[in-house]
Amino acid sequence: MNIIVCIKQVPNTTDVRIDPVTNTLIRDGVESVINPFDAYAIEEAVRLKERCGGKVTVVTMGPPQAENVLKEAIGLGCDEAVLVSDRKFAGSDTWATSYTLACAIEKLEGYDVILCGKQASDGDTAQVGPGISTHLDIPQVTYVKKISEINDKAAKVERMTEEGYDVVEVPLPCLFTVVKEINTPRMPSLKGMMRAKSAKIAKWTAADLEADPAALGLDGSPTRVVKIFTPEARKGGEMISGTCDEVAKELVELLKGEVV
Amino acid sequence: MASIKVHLEKCTGCTLCVKACAFGAIHMADRKAVIDMAKCTLCGACVAACKFSAIELEKAAGPKKDLTPYKDVWVFCEQKKGVIQSISYELLGEGRKLADKLGVKLCAVLLGHNMKEAAAKLGERGADKVYLADHPALKAYQDDPYTAVLVNLVEEYKPEAILCGATVIGRSLISRVAIKTNAGLTADCTGLDVDVKERLLLQTRPAFGGNIMATIIAPNHRPQMATVRHKVMKEAELQPGRLAEVVTKSYPEETYASRTRLLDMVEELSATMNISEADIIVAGGRGMGSKENFAQLEELAKVLGGAVGASRSAVDADWIPYSHQVGQTGKTVVPKLYIACGISGQIQHLIGMQSSKTIVAVNKDPDAPIFKVATYGIVGDVNEIVPALIKEFKRALNK
Numbered sequence: 001m002n003i004i005v006c007i008k009q010v011p012n013t014t015d016v017r018i019d020p021v022t023n024t025l026i027r028d029g030v031e032s033v034i035n036p037f038d039a040y041a042i043e044e045a046v047r048l049k050e051r052c053g054g055k056v057t058v059v060t061m062g063p064p065q066a067e068n069v070l071k072e073a074i075g076l077g078c079d080e081a082v083l084v085s086d087r088k089f090a091g092s093d094t095w096a097t098s099y100t101l102a103c104a105i106e107k108l109e110g111y112d113v114i115l116c117g118k119q120a121s122d123g124d125t126a127q128v129g130p131g132i133s134t135h136l137d138i139p140q141v142t143y144v145k146k147i148s149e150i151n152d153k154a155a156k157v158e159r160m161t162e163e164g165y166d167v168v169e170v171p172l173p174c175l176f177t178v179v180k181e182i183n184t185p186r187m188p189s190l191k192g193m194m195r196a197k198s199a200k201i202a203k204w205t206a207a208d209l210e211a212d213p214a215a216l217g218l219d220g221s222p223t224r225v226v227k228i229f230t231p232e233a234r235k236g237g238e239m240i241s242g243t244c245d246e247v248a249k250e251l252v253e254l255l256k257g258e259v260v
Numbered sequence: 261m262a263s264i265k266v267h268l269e270k271c272t273g274c275t276l277c278v279k280a281c282a283f284g285a286i287h288m289a290d291r292k293a294v295i296d297m298a299k300c301t302l303c304g305a306c307v308a309a310c311k312f313s314a315i316e317l318e319k320a321a322g323p324k325k326d327l328t329p330y331k332d333v334w335v336f337c338e339q340k341k342g343v344i345q346s347i348s349y350e351l352l353g354e355g356r357k358l359a360d361k362l363g364v365k366l367c368a369v370l371l372g373h374n375m376k377e378a379a380a381k382l383g384e385r386g387a388d389k390v391y392l393a394d395h396p397a398l399k400a401y402q403d404d405p406y407t408a409v410l411v412n413l414v415e416e417y418k419p420e421a422i423l424c425g426a427t428v429i430g431r432s433l434i435s436r437v438a439i440k441t442n443a444g445l446t447a448d449c450t451g452l453d454v455d456v457k458e459r460l461l462l463q464t465r466p467a468f469g470g471n472i473m474a475t476i477i478a479p480n481h482r483p484q485m486a487t488v489r490h491k492v493m494k495e496a497e498l499q500p501g502r503l504a505e506v507v508t509k510s511y512p513e514e515t516y517a518s519r520t521r522l523l524d525m526v527e528e529l530s531a532t533m534n535i536s537e538a539d540i541i542v543a544g545g546r547g548m549g550s551k552e553n554f555a556q557l558e559e560l561a562k563v564l565g566g567a568v569g570a571s572r573s574a575v576d577a578d579w580i581p582y583s584h585q586v587g588q589t590g591k592t593v594v595p596k597l598y599i600a601c602g603i604s605g606q607i608q609h610l611i612g613m614q615s616s617k618t619i620v621a622v623n624k625d626p627d628a629p630i631f632k633v634a635t636y637g638i639v640g641d642v643n644e645i646v647p648a649l650i651k652e653f654k655r656a657l658n659k
Contacts, residue, residue: 090262091301091304093444094447098439121588124447125447134436134439139520142431142432163528165526169521170520170521218262218302219262219320223478224317224319224479225303225474226304226462226475226476226477227474228280229473236637238635239638244644247640252649255597
């Protein structure tokens, strides 16, 4: 079974601090990590390989340093890695990103299952996974929390909904976006880390993709930013002080009529 | 190929662009902005931030599409088991304002089975027109038939804007439709407005990690598509007797074909209330210290008749399931009362709760950012204050 995982490198949000004066993000020294939601996709891909046999190829589109998250993915059990990187991809919104990744996937030697995290922690759009499946014209199931059954032809999966879950049958090839309920990602093994160190990462540019140049990067992106601003801060209110019992009493008094 | 350049004669060296760049790609040299092309992602944040039009993003002009046939504002109305979901009324409320400003019709789009009556009722929520596709294959959401029908509707009737809920269904569907119709799509908008002259949908959302808001447009593509999270917009008021024109559409059978097959829909009613619907939320963060301490919040929530929420760190520590997470990667909530216990108030959390009517914060760190948004703040040990609050609220509520 040919399994493909699409990942994104994102800033490690636990490192992000806010400058109290300018109220902007301090990004100095913030490292890039695998998008947390993609870690579940990588783990599920490796589990599928263990279940059905085959090969896991991890793909990312990003700047040259995104090679690091690909190496990390190899350490976690992926077999091959492709970095899709070119200045021509700069400015891509989700339309152009999913197009570029779909072109890269088509260049690979066939695929049965494509896995993506449900969304990226820095953009939160949840649009690229469905975008890839649409460009490739394959079925998708989003928000997958369990792959109950799978063989060469079809899979039975559980899709998380607001009320519970749906049980969905889908023919292969298909694309899944996965939620964190699907598994607990393993730690990289020593052997994996050794492999990651020496792993050769394939590097593809726009010229390698046979893509329509007009559909790449900023040129291929329907959306653009026109204005940025710092959100109006909500004003802090009253501080209540005293002993525990005193503050509890005062708070109840303050909330009377309003909610209590 | 697109590129970016600084017009040195216009650059005043004010450094606004340096602050705006989320990628650390701009620095000043001789009081002029210099862009490091190795880091620049052409996101356009600096262009939007520059007050002197000194930075220009050059985009290859694609084939110009005639945008004039596109009119009306559409709302995709989500139904489950034949019941219109409240997100649809929220979008109709917002859509009504946008349609009025643009001077066009507000149209609801409803896909389902045996939904004729429900479709007619959408007029009472502000819709002027309802496009209804009624077919057994549309009874429950499936990607293929829903995408095919919506794409057909868009191509035939050409709306200028479509609003859709940022729900499991909405996000899965509209992403596919945007690709198929070559449209711009902006996720999780927290504010929507229109530029009447240019007929642009101005879509505002948190960007680059959240503490910057970005307004996004799709100037050369139609329809302009946006998703909005549940509870971000106000529901359209019910206007009994208000009528809408219902246009029922049917398509050849192959339009309804689905490669996926829905075998079962399982409802898991959790013992606790869904936090998106709760009027009172008691939420805890890392500062609660342990799973046992966190459990106290459930008691406080029970006394108040509310639900329990959590910050991401409490969820990551396995003190409570993910369905309770509030914030950027969790749910957006707008309760009447939000009590934040041991939550420092990272921006990602604040995004999900700062529209609550009254916010109470309890934290031992007087400098915690949560106090900047709190209506009432208490500095102290949560594990002493929460029991005191339980006692006092019990007394006040005669429990």
